Amino acid sequence: MREELVEMAVKFLLNPTVGRSPVGQRRLFLEKKGLTSDEIDEAFRRVPDSTPSVPFRQDINSSQDVQSKSFASVQLQGVPQSSQPLVESILTVSQPSRFSWSYAIVSIVLLIFSGAGTSMLLKKLFFPRLKSWIRKVVLEEDDDESRNSKQSLYKEAIKAAKEAAVASVDTAKASLQMLQSNKEEGRHFDVLLRRLGVHIAELRSMSITVQRLESARNASYKPTDQYSSAHLRMDLAICQRRLSYTEITPKTSPVRWPLSAPLRPSVGQHPNSYMEDIDDSLPNPNQPLPNPQITPRLKPWEIARQQNNFGYTPEKVFSQPNGESRQPWWRRNNNTNGIAEAGNGMRGDSYGLRTDK
Amino acid sequence: MMPVFKTPFNGYSVRFSPFYESRLAVATAQNFGILGNGRVHVIDLAPTGPVINELVAFDTADGVYDVAWSESHDSVLVAAIADGSIKVYDTALPPQSNPVRSLKEHAREVHGLDYNPTRRDSFLSASWDDSIKLWTLDRPASLRTFREHAYCVYSVAWNPKHADVFASASGDCTVRIWDVREPGSTMIIPGHEHEILSCDWNKYDECLIATASVDKSIKIWDVRNYRVPVSVLNGHGYAVRKIKFSPHRRNLLVSCSYDMTVCLWDFMVEDALVGRYDHHTEFAVGVDLSVLVDGLMASTGWDELVYVWQQGMDPRAS
Numbered sequence: 102m103r104e105e106l107v108e109m110a111v112k113f114l115l116n117p118t119v120g121r122s123p124v125g126q127r128r129l130f131l132e133k134k135g136l137t138s139d140e141i142d143e144a145f146r147r148v149p150d151s152t153p154s155v156p157f158r159q160d161i162n163s164s165q166d167v168q169s170k171s172f173a174s175v176q177l178q179g180v181p182q183s184s185q186p187l188v189e190s191i192l193t194v195s196q197p198s199r200f201s202w203s204y205a206i207v208s209i210v211l212l213i214f215s216g217a218g219t220s221m222l223l224k225k226l227f228f229p230r231l232k233s234w235i236r237k238v239v240l241e242e243d244d245d246e247s248r249n250s251k252q253s254l255y256k257e258a259i260k261a262a263k264e265a266a267v268a269s270v271d272t273a274k275a276s277l278q279m280l281q282s283n284k285e286e287g288r289h290f291d292v293l294l295r296r297l298g299v300h301i302a303e304l305r306s307m308s309i310t311v312q313r314l315e316s317a318r319n320a321s322y323k324p325t326d327q328y329s330s331a332h333l334r335m336d337l338a339i340c341q342r343r344l345s346y347t348e349i350t351p352k353t354s355p356v357r358w359p360l361s362a363p364l365r366p367s368v369g370q371h372p373n374s375y376m377e378d379i380d381d382s383l384p385n386p387n388q389p390l391p392n393p394q395i396t397p398r399l400k401p402w403e404i405a406r407q408q409n410n411f412g413y414t415p416e417k418v419f420s421q422p423n424g425e426s427r428q429p430w431w432r433r434n435n436n437t438n439g440i441a442e443a444g445n446g447m448r449g450d451s452y453g454l455r456t457d458k
Numbered sequence: 459m460m461p462v463f464k465t466p467f468n469g470y471s472v473r474f475s476p477f478y479e480s481r482l483a484v485a486t487a488q489n490f491g492i493l494g495n496g497r498v499h500v501i502d503l504a505p506t507g508p509v510i511n512e513l514v515a516f517d518t519a520d521g522v523y524d525v526a527w528s529e530s531h532d533s534v535l536v537a538a539i540a541d542g543s544i545k546v547y548d549t550a551l552p553p554q555s556n557p558v559r560s561l562k563e564h565a566r567e568v569h570g571l572d573y574n575p576t577r578r579d580s581f582l583s584a585s586w587d588d589s590i591k592l593w594t595l596d597r598p599a600s601l602r603t604f605r606e607h608a609y610c611v612y613s614v615a616w617n618p619k620h621a622d623v624f625a626s627a628s629g630d631c632t633v634r635i636w637d638v639r640e641p642g643s644t645m646i647i648p649g650h651e652h653e654i655l656s657c658d659w660n661k662y663d664e665c666l667i668a669t670a671s672v673d674k675s676i677k678i679w680d681v682r683n684y685r686v687p688v689s690v691l692n693g694h695g696y697a698v699r700k701i702k703f704s705p706h707r708r709n710l711l712v713s714c715s716y717d718m719t720v721c722l723w724d725f726m727v728e729d730a731l732v733g734r735y736d737h738h739t740e741f742a743v744g745v746d747l748s749v750l751v752d753g754l755m756a757s758t759g760w761d762e763l764v765y766v767w768q769q770g771m772d773p774r775a776s
Contacts, residue, residue, distance in 0.1 A: 299493060379495050379519040381545065381557060388558040390595055391550050395477050395532040397578055400749060401705045402618055402661040429505040431480065431754050431768060 102143060106136050110144030258314060262307045269307075273300040292378075460767035460774065463501055463510040467494075469758030471524045471700075471744040476575075477532035479750045480505065481513070484764050485537060487521025496522035498537045500549050503766060510766065516547050516556055526571040528595065529578035534558075536581060538568035544583055546595065561593060563600055570613040576621035584611040590626050592638060604636055606643055613656045613700075619664035627657035633669050635681060647684045649677055656700045662708040668725075670698035676713055678725050689725040693734075699743045706752040714742035720757045722769070737765055737773040 110131050113119055119127060131141045276296050399407075467486035475481035480503035488494030496518040502511050520541035528534035533550040537557075546559035570584035580594045580601070588607045591600040609629035617623040622638045633654055635645035650671035660666035660678075666688065670676045676691040676698055695717035704710035709726045720742055722733030740761035748754035753769035767773040 377495060379517045381516075381518045381539075381560075383557060383560050384555055385558075388548075388551075388555065390558065391531060391533060391548055393531045394550075397529055398476070398750070400575055400618065400661070401752075405662065406619075429480070429503070430508055431503055431766065432751055 102137075102140055106134070107140050107143050107147070110134075110136055110141065111147045114144060114148040259311050262311050262314075266304050266307045269300045269303045273297055276300070460765060460771055461503065461508040461510045462774075463499075463512070463764040463766075465497070465499060465758075465762045465764060467497055467521075468740075468760040468762055469744055469764060470522060472756045472758040472764055473525055473527055473535075473746050474748040474750070474754070474756065475527050475532070476529055476749055477527070478502075479748065479754075482746075482756055482764070482766065483525045483527060483535050484758055485522040485525040485744070486758075486762075487523065487540065489521075490760055491521040491523065491540060494521060496520055496539065498522055498525055498535070498545075498547060499764075500535070501764070510764070514549055514553060516545075516553065518545065523567060523569050524571045526573045526581060528581075529573050529575055531595070534595065536571055536573070538571045538583060540567045542566055542568060542585065542587070544568055544571070544593070559595070559598070561598065561600070563591060563603075564589070566610075569610065572614045572616050572624070574616045574621065575618060576616070582614040582616070582624060584614040584626060586610040588628075590614055590636075602638060604643070606634060607632070609653070612654070615658045615667075617659050617664055618661045625657050625659065625667055627654040627669060629653040631671075633657050633667065633679075635667075645681060645684065647679055647681075649679065649687070650675070652697075655697060658701050658703050658711075660703050660708070661705050668701050668703065668711055670701040670713060672697040674698060674715075676701055676711070676723065678711075689730065691723050691725060691730050693721060693723075693731045694719070699741070700745050702745060702747050704747050705749045706747075712745050712747055712755060714745040714757055714759075716741045718742055718759065720745055720755075733769070735767075735773055738763065 113131070114127060128141055131144065132138075136144070273296075276293050279293060463484070465484060465486045467488045468490050469484060469486050470491060471485040473483050475483070482501050482503075484499040484501060485496070486499065487496045498516040498518065500513040500515070502513050503509075504511055516537070518537070518539055520539050522537050523540055524538040526536050526538075528536065531548075533548050535547050535549070537545045537547065539545055542564040543560050543562040544564075545557040546561070547556045548558050551558065564583065564585040564587050566585055566587035568583050568585045571581060573581040580592055583591045583593065585591070588605060588609060588611060590604040590607075590611055592602040592604075593600050604626070607626065607628040607630050611626050611628045613627045615625050617625070623644075624636055624638070626634050626636065628634070631648060631650050631653060633647040633649050634643040635647070636643050647667075647669070649669045650673050652672040654669050654671045656670040658668050660668070665681050666678060667681060668676055668678050674692065674694045674696060676694075677687040678689040678691070680688050691711075691713075694713070694715040696715055698713050698715045701711060701713040704712065709724045710732075711723045711725060712720065713723065714720045718736060718738045718740060720735040720738070721731060723730045724732050735757070738757065738759040738761050740759045742757055742759040744758040746756050748756075754766070755769055756764065756766045757773075758764045765773040
């Protein structure tokens with residue numbers, strides 16, 4: 102046995118790279134180096150390696166059983182060797198899996214807590230606001246519905262006032278056009294200026310009336326709501342008349358329609374005008390009053406008073422001049438009682454009235 | 459059987475003549491009285507059939523809001539003009555000689571007139587310049603001016619028994635009782651919460667006065683106790699424009715309203731509404747009862763129609 106070769110073989114076998122190679126390859130290499138089988142065995146014996154080299158103590162030229170055993174042993178050896186890295190890999194895998202379990206648990210707990218927290222936040226902050234907003238919207242709709250019925254009358258009145266204002270604006274424009282087209286400005290300038298002033302006054306008064314209507318609507322006294330629109334036209338008339346005086350500023354008399362005294366103009370001078378210049382001045386200021394042709398008659402209540410005072414029934418006051426029994430159509434009535442009954446109060450059935458539907 | 463008279467302008471007031479049974483005067487104004495001319499119609503009821511003829515018409519430069527017949531002269535009537543003047547017309551004179559007088563003192567529209575039925579020589583004018591003026595036909599200037607109301611005076615009415623007492627209804631929601639011999643009003647009745655458009659005395663009880671207001675009601679007051687009304691007549695759908703006590707019946711009262719109806723009331727009865735006529739198709743603004751013919755009544759409205767009918771008949775019957 103050559104000792105140097107055995108020691109070299111031992112060193113060779115101790116090499117970690119060699120340790121990873123199969124045993125058969127190590128033996129072949131050593132045999133190529135010229136070592137005898139005894140020397141190889143000796144080297145293997147000296148290497149503190151768990152690899153079972155005992156099956157290989159037998160001859161390579163062993164029988165098939167030995168080969169099968171060696172194959173089986175190789176397989177067995179391979180399995181533990183492969184199982185080692187498998188175990189190692191399982192360990193590495195199991196370690197991350199162990200981490201992921203805890204991670205999963207922690208994340209689930211965190212999710213639960215965050216869900217709980219979010220739900221609490223939602224309940225306390227978000228939903229009340231949502232409810233109040235919804236309530237507000239619903240209430241607004243209810244208010245609008247209740248106000249609509251009250252406002253309908255006002256809307257009509259306001260609409261009518263606005264339409265009238267628009268119409269008066271159109272008339273003002275037409276009057277302006279007339280002014281421009283009419284060459285005889287000297288005579289009609291006053292008239293048209295006043296018309297424009299009146300239209301401006303109308304617009305102002307209508308806006309004021311609309312404001313009055315709106316303020317009346319907000320007033321606490323309920324009947325105003327219904328009555329204001331009914332008296333609207335009178336209000337309109339009064340308002341714009343009152344304002345027209347401030348607009349036109351008459352000096353002597355509040356005449357809104359000029360009295361062109363010297364002549365009676367014909368209609369043709371104002372082809373677009375719906376109003377004529379009427380002269381209603383006095384033709385004769387010193388006209389004496391006529392003498393009365395008929396003596397005044399006593400009033401029915403005066404006659405009744407006389408009756409009550411003197412206690413007699415006078416003859417029929419309203420006798421026909423021609424004495425005929427035929428009466429004019431306006432005297433034909435159901436109640437033929439005369440004046441005599443007037444002062445004594447009436448029975449309900451003597452009216453003879455028929456109520457129209 | 460009841461005739462209709464069509465006016466070219468919107469009707470404002472109608473009055474029976476105290477002298478002629480068949481004669482009426484109608485006050486009309488163009489464009490609902492807001493702007494434009496006016497016309498006074500004197501119409502006659504034809505004796506033969508239900509026809510109304512126009513006797514004469516007088517044109518005015520501004521709308522005519524009211525008309526009143528003279529109690530002393532059978533052919534004279536006075537008209538309240540929207541330009542603040544009062545025109546006196548004589549139907550016995552030709553139209554070109556009319557008007558015979560123009561009394562111009564009011565600063566605003568003259569809205570109401572009433573001729574004194576007892577003294578027969580004077581008349582009152584109610585104006586939107588918050589004042590009431592007393593006139594006679596023979597003087598060009600007013601005799602008295604009564605200025606106490608705070609807003610437009612819509613109507614005046616002489617007391618049928620006391621020749622110097624009259625009442626005025628105003629937009630300041632009060633009715634004032636005056637005596638021409640006194641400098642100021644003798645009584646103030648805050649009758650309504652809204653404007654009072656018309657007032658009239660009861661012809662058979664000189665202490666009873668009726669007021670008509672924008673609040674759709676008519677209230678009857680006793681001036682001896684004016685805190686509480688004697689009666690409140692509700693039934694109109696809109697403001698009541700004019701009321702008139704019957705010259706023939708103690709408890710009968712007629713009214714016209716913006717609800718286009720003319721109503722008859724008996725204020726001493728529990729169910730006061732005894733008649734309703736809805737012949738108008740626009741605001742009914744004028745109504746009158748004839749002093750000479752019992753039961754004859756007339757009404758006019760913004761629908762430019764004048765109806766004359768006998769109480770109990772249908773005004774639209776033909």
